[in-house]
Amino acid sequence: MTDSVHMAEETGTNTFAGRTLAVLRIGFGITFLWAFFDKLLALGFHTGYDQAGNLDRYGDAAWINGGSPTEGFLKFGADGPFQSFYNDIAGAAWADWLFMLGLLGIGAALTFGIGMRLAAAAGALLYVLMWSVVLPPENNPVIDDHLLGAVTLVVLAALSAGDTWGFGKIWASNRVVRENPVLR
Numbered sequence: 451m452t453d454s455v456h457m458a459e460e461t462g463t464n465t466f467a468g469r470t471l472a473v474l475r476i477g478f479g480i481t482f483l484w485a486f487f488d489k490l491l492a493l494g495f496h497t498g499y500d501q502a503g504n505l506d507r508y509g510d511a512a513w514i515n516g517g518s519p520t521e522g523f524l525k526f527g528a529d530g531p532f533q534s535f536y537n538d539i540a541g542a543a544w545a546d547w548l549f550m551l552g553l554l555g556i557g558a559a560l561t562f563g564i565g566m567r568l569a570a571a572a573g574a575l576l577y578v579l580m581w582s583v584v585l586p587p588e589n590n591p592v593i594d595d596h597l598l599g600a601v602t603l604v605v606l607a608a609l610s611a612g613d614t615w616g617f618g619k620i621w622a623s624n625r626v627v628r629e630n631p632v633l634r
Contacts, residue, residue: 468614472563475611478603479560482573486553489519513550520545523583530585552576560606563616567634570607574600610634 484495492498492512494505497519511517521541528536539545552572559569581587581596588594612618618634627633 468611471606471609471611472615474602475560475563475566475606475616478573478599478606479557479562482553482557483561484557486550486557489513489517489550489553492517513546518546520549528583530582532582532585536583549576560603560612561616563612563614563618564621565633566607566610566612566618567632570603573603577603 487493488495488497490513492507492509492515494507497517498505498507498509498511500506500511509515513519518541520539524536524540524545528540553576556569556573556576559565560573577596577600581594581600587596606612610618612621621627622634
């Protein structure tokens with residue numbers, strides 16, 4: 451019996467706790483997917499505003515129209531010890547692609563409950579990087595929602611949250627996944 455299955459039986463994650471973790475997992479997944487689509491299409495939730503504050507949905511800020519999903523925040527929002535690093539990579543094509551593929555991959559994996567270990571590792575890394583853009587955090591000198599999100603993703607993977615209301619069990623039964631547990 452694997453550690454995660456044993457833990458699930460001990461904590462009752464096959465019942466109410468499992469459903470609660472599934473709701474949390476899906477919520478985080480949709481959060482990542484929404485950020486992807488907002489940046490892809492400039493839907494106006496954080497993307498699509500010009501410097502005067504005017505909204506141009508599906509306009510120049512949309513990634514599909516040549517806008518950069520990383521430039522604004524990393525160029526104008528970065529503060530603290532890593533400011534010059536983030537300013538230097540702001541708007542770089544490789545940074546835009548990695549960021550967008552990360553949002554899409556993490557969001558899809560969490561939403562569908564597959565590849566939870568990789569999604570949790572990538573999502574936690576992304577959250578920590580986003581936390582490090584503005585140091586110290588504005589609302590608390592020690593911790594903020596990015597770090598809590600990183601820990602939450604790790605917990606979701608550790609407790610096999612993709613098995614409830616997701617395709618985690620089916621995914622885990624795949625021979626390639628069984629032979630490579632990191633894909634679980």
